[in-house]
Amino acid sequence: MHIGGIELVKVRENLWEIPATGQMRVTGRIYISQDMIEKGLKDDEALKQVVNVAHLPGIEKYSLAMPDIHWGYGFPIGGVAATNLNDGVISPGGVGYDINCGVRIATTNLEHERVKNRIDGLISKLFNAVPTGVGASGAIIKLSTADLKKVLTKGSIWALENDLGSASDIDFTEESGTLKNADTEVVSKRAFERGADQVGTLGSGNHFLEVDVVEEIYDAKVADVFGLFLGQIVIQIHTGSRGLGYQVCDDYLKVLLQASNKYGFKLPDKQLACAPINSQEGQDYLAAMQAAANFAWNNRQVIMHLAKKVFQDTFSMSESELGFHLLYDVCHNIAKIEKHKIGKEEKEVCVHRKGATRAFPPGSKMIPAKYQGVGQPILIPGDMGRYSYILVGTDKAMEETFGSSCHGAGRNLSRTKAMKSAKGRDLVGELKQKGIVIQAKGYKTIAEEMSDAYKDVSDVVDVMHKEGITRKVAKIRPVGVIKG
């Protein structure tokens, strides 16, 4: 078939290719169902962006997109591309403005049936404890530059050192919550200014803290290893590097636009500004991006700690009685140096995941020892009125997608259309009818973020499952939500 002049060739039920033509260095590959193509891709620029990414110098194997594909800046959302370290490039367009936007889920011993009458009070306390919304400053006092530098180099470890976490939290965070080549010297003063009072803030828009209940289990063995059971209360947190990350991206788009000219790259899109990974500009961006990523991990760690304290207080339980454990923390906007098989050899490449999640298989030494028998947990948020998913990584992901999978649902309606659709409706009441308590900074947020505004994340997750890239482990549904 052809969409917007781009040829799509069916490879498998849910896998399509864009043959390499013109200046494309590799083929494009999109994991998506025919139905999703018909419904969502025909008026979307995302396919053009898959083609554009295939132009990047040093790109290996494919320009990939996961089934939550929709258009972004430079890369499509759901885009994955790996570039070699010899003559390959790194691009902020393959990471995004919200560096290390990601998700974490913590499990508890609580059963929904026993605590459902206390969710209102719990959500109220969480809303007061966790700074949310536009312009809100942190639960942590404004940090000095010296302290903020420690956050940027240590990531989650800073939280641990400041009694805002435990060693086990670090073990169950991707990269142990710290990318070790972060360099604060290449992070601008402006980025520091934007991040100083945002430690421990949720942000706004599609960021959230949810109290969820495990509604369905698909793989009992893996669920058991992950510590999940039916009816269990879990906590899900979605946020990223806040203003600091946005500023790092903005700073380096400028630098790499100039670098693209300097190195003679002809870019189909300014947002694909890039530099050779082994150039000064490339190394500086990588180090600054890692610093921002560390900020984000620390942010999610601090917020989780605040949430744990609220749970203990609300249910009058000690830490061990509550059984509050971090299941895992994943990032879905990042570029990392990883080893992957290219042809017959294993080599180091820079994997860009822009709205895509790492999905490492059983046996990987990069995941906690506890999970090496089953594979890495992948956390896929849906929307606040329906469900989210917990998946597990597979060998097929390593073979086909550089160990990557989808990251979420993607929007269906613009904010304007969502507001229109919400007019005259009692959205809070509608959620209450479904057994969901919500507190948000304003009705506008609730309207813009309502379920109707999002695609069904089940469609996305099912494609990954059917193609064997990830396997479904559990479905969770919200019972309480806080939003900025």
Add this chain to the structure above:
Amino acid sequence: MSKSYKFIDHTADIAVELTGSSLDELFIAGAEAWLVTVVGEIVNEQDDLIDLELSSASKEELLVTFLNELNYLLTTKKWLCLAVHSIKIFDDIDGCELSAELKGTKLKGDLPLKQEIKSVTYHQLEIIAKEGNYSTLVVFDI
């Protein structure tokens, strides 16, 4: 027509078409669109002044830099730009420069904002001059 802005429906973020009878007017339209996005309405308490000078390789990059500067002033200095005066833009093959007088106000406490803009993007940003008017699309990543 001197300047205008029009919001375009956009699934994920905020897109706005800017027009102006000069580059200066186009940039002012951008500042007004930015203000309406972050606070929702034009507020007329202009009790403070900032002189601004910026430079970039192209007029498109200059527009992004200019609007991001307004965002920076707001999010880190809690200074809200309410109007742009005396703006001058120089655009030649060596690059672009801007000087302007920003009128605004210092905010107190948590910022009373309608919308946070993560950054101004370069997406589909191309300033076109046609029949005496300048126009472009700008997308704010929210």
